[in-house]
Amino acid sequence: MTARAQSFDIRQSVGRSVLGGLSHSGRFSYFLADAFRGLPEIRIWWPRMLIEAWNIGIGSLLIVILISAFAGAVTALQTGYQFTGSIPYYVVGTLVVSSIILELGPVLTALILSGRIGARYAAELGTMRVTEQIDALESLGRSPASHLVLPRVIAGFIMIPALTVFANLSGVLAGWLSVKAVLPVTDADFIYGAQYYYRPFDAYYSLIKAFFFAGAITTISCYMGFNTQQGAEGVGKSTTTAVVASSVLILVLDVVITRILLNQ
C-alpha cells in the first residue's frame, strides 16, 4: 500500500470515528430527553425501581464491602511500611480515612459497579432489543423509558451512593484494624488522626462523586443496551462497550470533580 493510500485510509478512519462520535452524542441526548419525559409516569416506574434497587443493592453489597475492605487494609499496610518514626502515628488515621473517603471508596465502588450493574443493564436491555421485547413494548403504546430506563437509572442513583457509604465504612474499618497489626497505633491515636483533618464536606464530596458516577454507569449502560444490534454478538459488544465507556467516564469525572470541588 502506498503512503498516500495509507494517509487516505487514516483520514477515512478518523472521519468515521468523528461522525460515529457525533451520532452517538446526538442519540444519547435524545435518549436522555426521552427518559426525562417519562418522569411524570411515576406509577409505572416506581414499583419497578424498587425491585431494581433491591436487586442491585443487595446483590452488590458483599463485593463492594469486600473490595473496599481490602483497599483500606492495603492502604494502611503501605502507610505502615513508609512510616519511619519521624511522623506522628496519629497521621496514619488521617491518611487512611482521607484516602478511602475522598478517593478509593467512591472510585473503586463505581468501577466495580460499572462491571456488575453496567454489564447487567446493557445485557438485559440488549437482549430485550434483539428479541423485539422493546419493540413489543412500543407497539403496545407504552414508553420503554418509563418501563425500562427510569427504574434502572433511578435505582442506580439511589443505590450507588448508598453502596459507597458502606464501602467507605468497611474501608476505614479494615484500614484501622490493619494498621494496628503493623504499627504501635492505639485506637485513640487513630481516631484523633481521623478527626484532626476530617471535614464534614469530605463525606458530601464522596457522595457527590458517587452520584455522578451513578449517572455515568446507568445512563451509558442503558443507552448501549437500547442501541444493541445484530443478535448475541451485538449484546456482547454492547455490554463490553458499556463497561469500558462508563469506566473511562468515571475516571474522567473523578479528575473533573476533584478539580472543581477541591482545588477551587
Add this chain to the structure above:
Amino acid sequence: MISLRGVVKRFGTQTVLNGVDFEVQDGETVALLGPSGTGKSVLLKHIIGLIKPDAGSIIVDGKDVSHLDRRALAEFRQSIGYVFQNGALFDSDNVFENVRLGIVDEEKFNDIEYATERVTQCIRLVNLQPDVVLQKYPAELSGGMRKRVGIARAIAGSPKYLLYDEPTSGLDPVNADIIDELVKRLDEELGVTSVMVTHDVRGAFRVANRLALLSEGQIVMQGTPQEFLESKNPKVQEFLERDFDNPSFAA
C-alpha cells in the same frame, strides 16, 4: 383502512422497500406473501410506526403514521395489536403480566379485577387453559404456546387492527394449522382488520380474504386467492408453484 403509497425504505446501501403501494380495507384479512428476506416484516413495522419510511406515506385509520408526534403515536398504537414473529414476550414477567400489559387503557390496566377477567378471557380465546399457563414464564412455554400468548397479548386491548408477523413460522404443521384456525376465528369473532405476514402460502389461502405478494421491494400483485390462482404473472406463478405441487395444499 390501511393505505401505503410509494413507501421507500433503505438500510445503508440496500433498498428493502422500493415504492410499495399496499391497501387493506376495513374488516379484511390480508396475507402479505413473499420469500424470506424481502422486507415483509419491515413493511409491517412501518404500519405501526416502529420504522419510519425514507419516502412515501402510510395512512392508517385516517392518520399519517410517519408524521405523528410521540404522544399521538403511542395513542395510535393502542388501536393496533401486533403479534411478533417469536412472540417477543417479556421474559422476566409471567404470562399473566405479559397479557395484562396488552390492556392499553391505564385505568383498566390498574383495575386488578378487570385485568384478571380480561387476561383470563384472552387466554381462553387463544385456546389455552388459564389455570395451566397464567403463572408460567415464557421460558417454560412451547413455541406454539408462546405464539398464542403473543396473540392473547395483542388482543387484550381490544384493537381495531391486528398485525401478525409470521405467526406460524418455526411451528410443525399441526401447530401451524392450529394457529391459522385461531387467526381466522379471531378475525371473525372480533371483527378486526388484519394483515398477516407469511411465506406459508397454504396458511395464507386458508385464512385471508385477499393476498398480496411482495417481491424485490415492490407489491407484485394484490387480489383474492382465486385471482392469485388464475394469475399469469411469472413471479406469482413461481411463488405458488411449489405449493401447487404439494398434495396437502390441493386438499
